[in-house]
Amino acid sequence: MYRRDYILGLIEKAAVAVYKVAAARRNAQFEEAMALLNQAMKQLLGMNSKLIGALSVKDLLAMFSQDGGIDQGKVLAAGDLLHAEASVWKEAGNETAARQTALKCVEMLLTAMELDARSELKNEFDERLNHALDMAGRAPKSAELLEKLIPYCNEAGKLADAEDVLFQWLDELEKSGQWERRLKAIDEGIRMCEQWLQLDEGKISAGGLSSAEIHSTLQDLIKMKANSQT
Structure with missing residues (x-):
């Protein structure tokens, strides 16, 4: 099981990246915002945004797993970064990409909770799920x-x-x-x-x-x- 201080450390690093992305997004610097996200994903998650987008949720969570356990720190950090990516797509006028990214975030978080539920992380998961569900809106779901x-x-x-x-x-x-x-x-x-x-x-x-x-x-x-x- 991953230690809480490690998990919170990853969340804090993701938060720093999200802050920088939000600043670029507010200035309509969408390419810079995506570049910052890509860099953060590689540093914190070990893969770029293109690969994360291409992988199924099952395969993505497998990449976040080691010795039979899911790295929930990476899952939560990925949730923050995917939500930030969806926000960039939305601000750039690509509603379809925004909703698709938000839906992937929802599915990832729900599946991770099913596979490795921990009561001490419930609030962190709930917060990210609510944000992603709001972003997805009435988009068709599987x-x-x-x-x-x-x-x-x-x-x-x-x-x-x-x-x-x-x-x-x-x-x-x-x-x-x-x-x-x-x-x-x-x-x-x-x-x-x-x-x-x-x-x-x-x-x-x-x-x-x-x-x-x-x-x-x-x-x-x-x-x-x-x-x-x-």
Whole structure:
């Protein structure tokens, strides 16, 4: 397991690089900003931005792993640098590249949390995930990413977000013809709604829903299940 002081040290170095990138971005010096990011990625992560962009999240995390453990310092630093890159793309007017970079950041962080969850780093991961999700906005997400997002939103108490992601996931599974998986996803959604109805009204309201809305969603899912089985 990597020591916390090492992890925080990498985060601090990434923060220095992000500050320099932000200064260049504010002055519309986008090429300089990207050059600074590329330099920081090579120094802190051992690979340039082009390689990071080309690797799948699975392969990227493999590059961040050693002796069976993920270097969460590099994951968090990469999260900061990828968010900075997405911000540069957005300021430069390339919304597509900005959202793609943000989505990769989201998938990387969620997958790293699944593979090597540590409660002491939860706040650091949550902060970066929220930034990346805001940057990604309503950009289309893969079924695999949506599946990872649902438990994250649910565990964070973001009930309305979990509900929204659930229906996006069901749509993606329908588009790809994954009917058996879609039926299982509907069952998962039904169980989730039933669990929500056991919460007190304060937690339900804090999650962005009401009991009436949850009941309505539950009925919609039950109808979907019935239609899927006919």
